[in-house]
Amino acid sequence: MSFINFARKEIAFKIVYYGPALCGKTTNLEQIHAAIVPESRGEMTVLSTQADRTLFFDFLPLKSEIIKGFTSKFQLYTVPGQTIYRETRKLVLRNVDGVVFVADSQWEKMEENAESFQDLIDNLAEQSVSIDKIPYMLQFNKRDLSNVAPAHYMDFMLNQRETRVPTMESVACNCLGVFETLNIMAKMILAAFMKENNMAMADVPDDVCL
Numbered sequence: 001m002s003f004i005n006f007a008r009k010e011i012a013f014k015i016v017y018y019g020p021a022l023c024g025k026t027t028n029l030e031q032i033h034a035a036i037v038p039e040s041r042g043e044m045t046v047l048s049t050q051a052d053r054t055l056f057f058d059f060l061p062l063k064s065e066i067i068k069g070f071t072s073k074f075q076l077y078t079v080p081g082q083t084i085y086r087e088t089r090k091l092v093l094r095n096v097d098g099v100v101f102v103a104d105s106q107w108e109k110m111e112e113n114a115e116s117f118q119d120l121i122d123n124l125a126e127q128s129v130s131i132d133k134i135p136y137m138l139q140f141n142k143r144d145l146s147n148v149a150p151a152h153y154m155d156f157m158l159n160q161r162e163t164r165v166p167t168m169e170s171v172a173c174n175c176l177g178v179f180e181t182l183n184i185m186a187k188m189i190l191a192a193f194m195k196e197n198n199m200a201m202a203d204v205p206d207d208v209c210l
């Protein structure tokens, strides 16, 4: 659910990068933060509760007036992947507009991917949100490693719900697929917002973010 500030004519969209521990969520955010000019982005902030770390920053898209009359901005969050931080993940998912599920492509991580995806579904359901009703996509990360599962296998594992969602292969540490992912996600969120508010989609640029 996007946050609209009518007084300031601002809309904020919240994107959460979700996935198992060490899959590359933080790396995605670091790459994006590093590539956006300082004038268009906020500080990278660590929201810490005791031992876990949640990263956050916001930024303006390339064309900030995508929604007529409003400045839109995107807020990016990562969650700590370890099982024990379930409560933090639930908190971070509150009022989310879109989820990038980052899966680790290594064969030995397939079970963790599936568990984390189920954890996402459950945590959203606890907030009465069905994953099938919000924009989300899959990023298959670490494609540079030699022990990776084929993308079609990962698709078979993780992309079996009502509607098939977009996927993107990536090597986040080399910034491959990182902005492609973000642009797809941003466009999905904007499309959902415009549909909800009966607005025309015509003037959404191809590359929203970079």
Ligand SMILES: Nc1nc2c(ncn2[C@@H]2O[C@H](COP(=O)(O)OP(=O)(O)O)[C@@H](O)[C@H]2O)c(=O)[nH]1
Pocket (backbone or CB within 6 Å): 019, 020, 021, 022, 023, 024, 025, 026, 027, 028, 078, 081, 141, 142, 143, 144, 145, 170, 171, 172, 173, 174
């Ligand atoms: N080989 C490889 N390593 C990656 C890739 N993306 C991230 N990493 C590394 O994986 C480790 C965990 O990444 P991090 O972003 O902290 O994972 P997080 O726990 O999901 O936030 C770090 O050492 C990253 O440099 C990738 O595409 N390929």
Ligand SMILES: [Mg+2]
Pocket (backbone or CB within 6 Å): 025, 026, 027, 078, 079, 080
């Ligand atoms: Mg992290």
